[in-house]
Amino acid sequence: MLNSSIPRQKLDSNILKNVPFFSTLTSEAIYEVERAIVKKRYAKDQVILFEEDTASYMYLVYSGKVRVVQLNDEGREHIITFHKKNDFFGEMALLDGKTSPATVIAHEEAVIGLLSKYDFEQHLLSQEEIRSKIVELLCTRLRDSWAMIRILSFDNAEQRVIAVLDRMHELYGVEDDRGRIINVKLTHQQIANYASVTRETVTRVLNRLEKDAVIQVLEGKNILLTKMFYERAKTAG
DSSP states (O other): OOEEOOGGGGGGOOOHHTTTTTTTHHHHHHHHHHHHHEEEEEEOEEEEEEGGTTTTTTEEEESEEEEEEETTTTOOEEEEEEEEETTTEEEEHHHHHOSSSEEEEESSSSEEEEEEEEHHHTTTTTTTHHHHHHHHHHHHHHHHHHHHHHHHHHHHHHHHHHHHHHHHHHHHEEEEEEEEEEEEEOOOOHHHHHHTTTTHHHHHHHHHHHHTTEEOOTTTEEEEEHHHHHHHHHHHH
């Protein structure tokens, strides 16, 4: 099982410059933050942070993808969202000292950087400009929560599945002559967990959508949303 620290000299990344509240730092300050980040490699489906650990770290995705889930008493996942390369999360828990009600899992082999609460406070919270950037970021996180609420507001299973695919295309859509490809691999169970329906229901809905040429399942299990998808999504919404 992978979970090894990565020597700093072997991982050259500009990810910090893509984080809004890091982007205002000087090159020297960014270097100091980079020194404080512990980078580790995780295998597919390996837990990165359990819920009880989320108050201690924010994380940055250097490569791969992760999924953020809630686990029920039986250990079944309810997917909240995904994060891809250059994404970051966990700053809210560092601000208020409370755990996030979710566990972070590697969706595929991934390299993750962990920044502790102490280093976060040392490098960021002392600067007014950075605090303003954090407020902007919290507003973005709120919009993400609204997107999840919208998915769960639909009573019809097909509407929920379409809403999940629509959300995935917003986050991970890659333009194609035929439409847009969702550039993250999702199993039927994972879509079901995201939409709060059964896996069997997702399979029936996806088969129906593919038969109607609304979607196309490509080699490698990526999903192509055809031009007809957007018409169906408007009707569902």
